[in-house]
Amino acid sequence: MTAATRFELPPELSATEPPEARGAARDDVRLLVARPTGSIRHRRFRDLPTALVPGDLVVVNTSPTAPAAVDALRGDGRGVTVHISGPVPGGPEEFVVELRSPGGERVSDGRAGEQIELPGNGSVVLRGGHPDEAVRAGSRLWRARFDIGADLMGWLHRHGRPISYSYLRRHWPLSAFQTIFARPGTADGHPFPSAEMPSAARPFTHPVLAALAARGVGVAEIVLHTGVSSLEADEVPLPERYRVPPATADAVNATRAAGGRVVAVGTTVTRALETVAAADRTVRAGAGWTDLVLGPDRPARIVGGLITGWHEPQASHLLLLEAVAGGELVARAYAAALAERYRWHEFGDTCLLFGPDRLLPATTTTDRIR
Incomplete structure (x- = not known):
């Protein structure tokens, strides 16, 4: 499967350092807000609470x-x-594991x-390819x-780095690679956490959380341990370990029953929530390994917004x-981000994509256009 969104990324748009290195706060990065109806808006991440409404639920x-x-x-030095x-x-x-040269290029001559x-x-010791263990070289x-x-x-804490x-x-x-939500905990009893930062949550700060609470927006938690993000264009996401606790499942179901929107912070949260989503658009608590791949054949059932x-x-x-948001809206958002030099x-900027109101109870959809 291939995404409909197509674009070229100029190298100068890569964030080369955390915003703190420039004297800015984490929540000072830009936030693009895109809705299926209405224009795209450009804000700062600290303004996130104003883009949501009382009764929404943010899941981290x-x-x-x-x-x-x-x-x-x-072996050859x-x-x-x-x-x-x-x-x-x-x-x-x-x-x-993945092998990289000291300069960051992929190593293609490894062997079992x-x-x-x-x-x-x-x-x-390299024992065999992954996910196909029969691959013995390259x-x-x-x-x-x-x-x-x-x-x-x-x-790793003695010899490794991010x-x-x-x-x-x-x-x-x-x-620099930890979010304010990071804490010890496992999804499956294994002590190894995320290989790379669940970076959508990096701009969150305690003032942003306080403003969400004052706005009447709830916050709930899941765990999903990420693998390496350096997938090839034709590779689907690898299986990852997750846990959706009962309290979060209850909060999601209550939010949707009351007409609120469930907003996932990152693709990791989206994958975890949609893994435990039933066809009737309810969720249950669950834990284990997920191999869910969302796309045209499996749209979002629960997640109505994505940071x-x-x-x-x-x-x-x-x-x-x-x-989550549909190909047309994602394409518009990316075109706007490129035009505005996000x-x-x-360590870069963010976006908030809203899904279609089909994910909300019919009696509440007219109140959600804001």
Whole structure:
């Protein structure tokens, strides 16, 4: 499946540093608000509460970010960076990894059985491709087993750093990649959290949360641990671990029954909520691994609004955006963001996309056009 939204991203629109490095607050990034009816509006993220109405529910992801990038050496002495995506489904002693060159390019000559030397006298062995373990050479992702003689998360906090890509000017500390919602907790009992930041929530600040509460907008939580985001254009999202607690399921159902809109903070929250959404547009509590791929054949049932960053051309996340808000609105939003020089990636600007009012009770839709 391919998203309908098409665009070219000028490299100068990549955010190369956090807004704090420019003396700005996290909530000072720009916020584009796009509705199926009405014009596109340009605001600051601190203005988010004014775009919502009393009775709406904002759902956030509390997964923390791991220092999941480790500099290492291949057997021939070449440097390599190992990106740890997370545990293999059903294989608690194996992890999915991606290999990158020190300059950030994908490594295409890895092979099953290769041993890579890690800091602290550790090593990792590539055991087979992922998701197809039968691939023995040239896989982008690998199933791998670590031999580090220590707890992985403790070892990563000593030797790892956050995954970052070439558009960033330098490496930033782990604190720059944590949202205010991040806290210890697992979706499936495994201690490894998100490989990359659930970045849609990064602009949230305590003043924004206070303003949401004063507005009468609720906040609920889920957990979804993200894998690496560097998918190829034709790759669907990998299975990810999630948990939707009973309190959040109850809040979502109560919000919808009362005519409110459920607003997901990021594609991670959208995937988790839609995983537990029934055909009658109710949700249940649940946890485990989700392989749900939203798109034309599976539009959103529950999520009526989506706060998200700006995604790469041909990224699979664009399909999810279109499943929530429709291809026409997503295309309009991206065209406006390019025209207004919005900034891309995890330290960049944001948008709020509203889905069609078919997701709301019929008696309330006329009151939602604002």
